[in-house]
Amino acid sequence: MNDTHHSKPIAVLWERVVAGDTSAAFLEAQGIEVRLGRPNLDPAYRTHRAQDFIEDLQGAHGVLISGGIRVSADVIHALPDLRVISKIGIGVDTVDIDAATAADIAVCNTPHGNDTVYVAEHAMTLLLALMKQLHVWTRPYMTGGGWRSPATFASSLDERTVGIVGFGRIGREFARRLSGWNVRILVHDPYADDVPAGVERVSLEELLASSDAISLHCPPLPDGSPLLDASALARLRKGALLVNTARAALVDRQALLAALDAGQIAGAAIDVFDPEPPASNDPLLTHPKILSTPHVASWTHEAFFGRRRQAAENLAHVLLGRTGASVVNANRLKMHDRKA
Missing domain, CATH: 3.40.50.720 (NAD(P)-binding Rossmann-like Domain)
Structure with missing residues (x-):
């Protein structure tokens, strides 16, 4: 394992950090070392390659992701220091939960806020738009x-x-x-x-x-x-x-x-x-005959920044051994709340 005696837990923000996003500052204020993933370092990066993800996370104890990267069993096995995967959003189907659980890695999501309302509103809008031929x-x-x-x-x-x-x-x-x-x-x-x-x-x-x-x-x-x-x-x-x-x-x-x-x-x-x-x-x-929107059902200002803050809070809770994180595999972990 790498960095086993590092003085601070290390978290990688794989997803691109934008103006107004307080997740990095919040984590640093908690005493967590923050590193930026490749999408932040290369503005043109779009392919979300697993090998890049693995390289960026060497020695990291936690990572904040959305749906752009698939965290497979092979990825998890290549990251022996990882303790928590904090997913922005409710769905965690892009993460191999069984492999993460076997490696004693907490997988978190962000079920709070009004995302359900935003998505329901968008679905209703799309249905009405189809019926009214707005496409x-x-x-x-x-x-x-x-x-x-x-x-x-x-x-x-x-x-x-x-x-x-x-x-x-x-x-x-x-x-x-x-x-x-x-x-x-x-x-x-x-x-x-x-x-x-x-x-x-x-x-x-x-x-x-x-x-x-x-x-x-x-x-x-x-x-x-x-x-x-x-x-x-x-x-x-x-x-x-x-x-x-x-x-x-x-x-x-x-x-x-x-x-x-x-x-x-x-x-x-x-x-x-x-x-x-x-x-x-x-x-x-x-x-x-198709009306398309660019994955924006919950794309509101409140939801975007709220989810990222919740994901950062989940990271901090798990890495610092605190309660309060939304951990989807909590009942299957041995020590998901231990410090990194």
Whole structure:
């Protein structure tokens, strides 16, 4: 192991630090040595290579990351000094939790704040934008001489059926925003113990067959396979709409494009991609029936800086042996609260 007698715990801020971000100053005030990762040292850095990550973290006890880097078992095995991985955001599917736990590394996330509200609002906005054809009636469309015509009509949520896949915090917030719109709300989530009045819990098959629009709010499947593959998309009600603010891996991209071309799906709104950012000629950006946003469902000033501060606090709590960190694998660790 490296730096075993270092006087201070060392934390690497892998993600790019921007003006107004107090995470580095906060950690230094706690007596933690802060090092900046490669994305901060090279303004053009975008590829998030595992080997670069490993090199930057040699001797480090903690790291702050977002979703740009995948912390695999191989990465974890190459970092024997690491004690905590602090993830910005709720999802930790980019980290091999089992490998981290086996190495006695705490994996933290930032579940607090209003991220669930922001994502639910964005999903609702995307759904309404699809129904109102805002991906068609754009500024370039109008400046190019386009105007309303019988070739394109908007639709309405009134008396429609909306299916929600995943009924955790975000799915519930999304359902709450649908209440009052005179819609039937269907939910599929095998782990949801209770659903509020006005929400029907159904199988995935029934949800696909019955919904005029579907919004995804669940984690990816453990094996990485798409939840909505060609077979599942074929079971959708013809002309349905799809909104994905969750994870790109949930939908088979080729099957989605084929379903859009065939008219099985009338439109899709996507906020998540793999890789990110996508290439400028990616069909998910250029297809006329797709409304795309650049992974901004929770991209608010409050959320951006709040998540980073929470992630820094998680790092400090674990590295300094304090309680209060949001540790997703806490009940499986031996000594996740020990000092570095």
